[in-house]
Amino acid sequence: MTSAKAIYAKMRSSIEEYDEDAAAAAAREALEAGLDPVEAVEMGFAGAIRELGEAFDRMEIFLPGLVMAADAMKAGVAVLEEALEARGDVLKRKGVVVLGTVEGDIHDIGKTIVGAMLQANGYEVHDLGVDVPTTRFIQAAQEQKAQVIAMSALLSTTMLFQRDVLELLRNQGLDGKYLVVVGGAPVTQEWADEIGANGYARDAVEAVKLLDGWLGEQAR
Amino acid sequence: MNLKEVAKRAETGPLMEASNFVMKRVAANVPRLQKEYNIRWDGQTLLNLDDDLADRCWAAGKDLLLKTGVYSMNSRRVIEFAAEEIEDVLRFVPSRVPLGMGKDAVTVHHRKVEDPRPPFIFGGPFNADVHEDMFVKLNEAFAQERIIDCLLFPGYLKELDGLAIRPGSGLSSRAAILYGQWSREAVRRAGRPGMPICGHAVMALNEIACTSEEWGLRATDPRAMVLISELQVDDVTMSRTAYYQAYGCPIYMAFTPLVGGYGGGPDGTAIVAVASFVAAIMLGGEIVHIGPQHIKYKQQTNNHSLFLGSLANQAVARNSHIIGTTSHTTAGRPGSDQYAYEFSALALAAVTSGSNMTGPRPAEPLGFNDVSPLMARLFAEVGHAATRLTRQQAAAVVEKLYEKYRDKLTFEDAPIGQPFEQLYDLDTLSPTPAHQSLYEEVKEELLRLGVPLS
Numbered sequence: 227m228t229s230a231k232a233i234y235a236k237m238r239s240s241i242e243e244y245d246e247d248a249a250a251a252a253a254r255e256a257l258e259a260g261l262d263p264v265e266a267v268e269m270g271f272a273g274a275i276r277e278l279g280e281a282f283d284r285m286e287i288f289l290p291g292l293v294m295a296a297d298a299m300k301a302g303v304a305v306l307e308e309a310l311e312a313r314g315d316v317l318k319r320k321g322v323v324v325l326g327t328v329e330g331d332i333h334d335i336g337k338t339i340v341g342a343m344l345q346a347n348g349y350e351v352h353d354l355g356v357d358v359p360t361t362r363f364i365q366a367a368q369e370q371k372a373q374v375i376a377m378s379a380l381l382s383t384t385m386l387f388q389r390d391v392l393e394l395l396r397n398q399g400l401d402g403k404y405l406v407v408v409g410g411a412p413v414t415q416e417w418a419d420e421i422g423a424n425g426y427a428r429d430a431v432e433a434v435k436l437l438d439g440w441l442g443e444q445a446r
Numbered sequence: 447m448n449l450k451e452v453a454k455r456a457e458t459g460p461l462m463e464a465s466n467f468v469m470k471r472v473a474a475n476v477p478r479l480q481k482e483y484n485i486r487w488d489g490q491t492l493l494n495l496d497d498d499l500a501d502r503c504w505a506a507g508k509d510l511l512l513k514t515g516v517y518s519m520n521s522r523r524v525i526e527f528a529a530e531e532i533e534d535v536l537r538f539v540p541s542r543v544p545l546g547m548g549k550d551a552v553t554v555h556h557r558k559v560e561d562p563r564p565p566f567i568f569g570g571p572f573n574a575d576v577h578e579d580m581f582v583k584l585n586e587a588f589a590q591e592r593i594i595d596c597l598l599f600p601g602y603l604k605e606l607d608g609l610a611i612r613p614g615s616g617l618s619s620r621a622a623i624l625y626g627q628w629s630r631e632a633v634r635r636a637g638r639p640g641m642p643i644c645g646h647a648v649m650a651l652n653e654i655a656c657t658s659e660e661w662g663l664r665a666t667d668p669r670a671m672v673l674i675s676e677l678q679v680d681d682v683t684m685s686r687t688a689y690y691q692a693y694g695c696p697i698y699m700a701f702t703p704l705v706g707g708y709g710g711g712p713d714g715t716a717i718v719a720v721a722s723f724v725a726a727i728m729l730g731g732e733i734v735h736i737g738p739q740h741i742k743y744k745q746q747t748n749n750h751s752l753f754l755g756s757l758a759n760q761a762v763a764r765n766s767h768i769i770g771t772t773s774h775t776t777a778g779r780p781g782s783d784q785y786a787y788e789f790s791a792l793a794l795a796a797v798t799s800g801s802n803m804t805g806p807r808p809a810e811p812l813g814f815n816d817v818s819p820l821m822a823r824l825f826a827e828v829g830h831a832a833t834r835l836t837r838q839q840a841a842a843v844v845e846k847l848y849e850k851y852r853d854k855l856t857f858e859d860a861p862i863g864q865p866f867e868q869l870y871d872l873d874t875l876s877p878t879p880a881h882q883s884l885y886e887e888v889k890e891e892l893l894r895l896g897v898p899l900s
Contacts, residue, residue: 290473
């Protein structure tokens with residue numbers, strides 16, 4: 227039988243090579259070898275994708291690499307999750323995030339990068355896409371039992387809808403239920419403070435740090 | 447190829463998810479084309495001097511557009527083009543477009559690499575947030591700078607009557623109408639009633655409400671559309687193009703290729719940029735604006751964007767008669783010398799590479815009215831001076847300028863500067879003595895560094 231070390235190496239290289247099929251196959255091999263799924267995620271996939279995230283930040287790899295690596299990890303983790311569910315367990319993630327670009331705004335890349343980086347760092351991310359209606363953010367957060375609502379706006383005219391989501395949360399008595407982070411070219415810390423968001427992230431790296439800080443504190 | 451055909455293909459082209467389009471059509475093809483055409487950045491060059499590289503980049507960019515087409519975001523279909531259709535549009539795209547009217551009429555034209563003719567200057571608030579109380583004064587101050595050929599994007603009216611403006615709302619229609627009225631009033635006050643105004647009021651269909659021959663933006667005023675990165679277009683842009691084209695307005699089409707995004711590094715993204723230049727004219731653009739974005743930086747004066755812009759502009763200038771213009775956004779803000787050093791570096795690279803000029807503006811304005819008409823004058827003067835330089839000469843100055851600001855390109859490190867109302871006497875609309883001194887000191891330094899300012 228293949229050793230755990232060899233299986234973890236296969237899992238790792240499947241991420242580095244952006245290979246969804248290889249990631250799923252390596253995950254199945256880990257299960258067949260009797261490895262613990264949670265440990266397999268950490269030892270096989272997580273390190274590799276974190277390193278790719280860092281390489282992306284240094285511009286040694288680019289967005290397509292990060293997206294493909296995140297997709298490969300998703301394919302591998304899905305296999306392990308299925309095994310966990312079969313035994314009545316769930317894979318513990320750092321947190322669940324619903325993410326999207328606000329209503330009236332069709333800019334996609336910024337929030338895609340944030341989503342890929344959050345996934346690479348152990349978050350479950352539900353990408354709602356672009357031009358997301360205000361009510362949809364809240365509905366999705368409820369459906370996915372999210373801890374975080376993340377909203378991007380690239381235009382100074384559409385950032386207004388970030389405010390509306392927060393106002394709607396307050397009106398629905400959901401104030402404080404979700405951590406809300408805002409970002410995008412015209413968005414600033416002052417705007418985040420003004421509308422009552424929990425935080426502002428200038429880029430994907432800051433978003434990860436911010437969420438790690440929040441959800442780490444909650445865990446303590 | 448015309449808008450009717452483009453609109454038809456947006457309804458009938460291959461159906462696919464946006465993620466598949468950018469990953470399978472754009473991201474998958476760029477590395478192959480980079481290899482096939484040998485498009486590489488050496489990691490050092492700020493201003494491309496290699497004509498053969500520019501020509502290969504042109505060929506690679508056209509090839510990329512053939513493989514990708516343009517994605518219609520709302521119908522989720524790909525607008526595909528045949529090679530002969532692209533060549534046909536390239537043959538007939540105008541090399542000169544008249545703008546404005548009467549004694550204030552001007553012509554924007556295609557430029558060649560190291561073209562001795564002065565670049566066309568699109569200058570103005572460049573979509574900085576502008577407060578309603580300051581709108582006319584600020585635009586008048588830009589319009590009174592005679593070296594500016596066309597008033598550029600008179601500013602986002604973010605608030606009106608004390609309310610934030612929601613795109614598409616009744617309030618935003620009222621804002622669009624006032625935008626037209628106040629922009630026209632500003633150029634009238636400056637004594638240039640027929641000065642062209644490049645309009646881009648809000649990213650919503652109702653911005654067309656700014657149009658009126660009597661009091662607003664006219665058929666002789668160019669209207670700006672923005673493609674979404676990479677190689678994507680939405681219904682609002684298509685609809686605005688259809689309306690403005692029918693009305694007779696010149697179409698100013700912008701695109702913003704992302705370094706570090708689906709095109710990869712600056713070399714791969716230069717291929718995407720060339721493809722986008724061509725895509726813009728396929729969709730009806732007559733003046734095409736390149737505004738590179740960057741995964742780490744928000745300004746366009748970093749080393750990657752300088753190289754990418756110079757390469758893509760040269761590719762287009764050498765191989766077509768597309769009228770190109772380059773966006774200039776900076777980390778430093780008005781009221782700081784860094785602002786001028788940054789836009790000067792980019793202007794020298796862009797103008798010697800065959801581009802016209804759009805800007806300048808801080809990439810991250812600090813609040814309302816964060817622009818300076820006096821700095822726009824200097825920007826234009828540097829652009830005119832650049833016509834007296836070869837690329838080689840300009841490259842030497844660009845390197846010296848880049849050294850001055852390279853360590854201060856982040857939001858935190860860049861100088862804060864001051865907004866318009868602190869840089870100008872609002873009664874006389876003239877620069878404050880301190881701002882005038884800054885202009886003169888920076889000009890002296892630019893001369894010392896080798897910019898042949900007159």
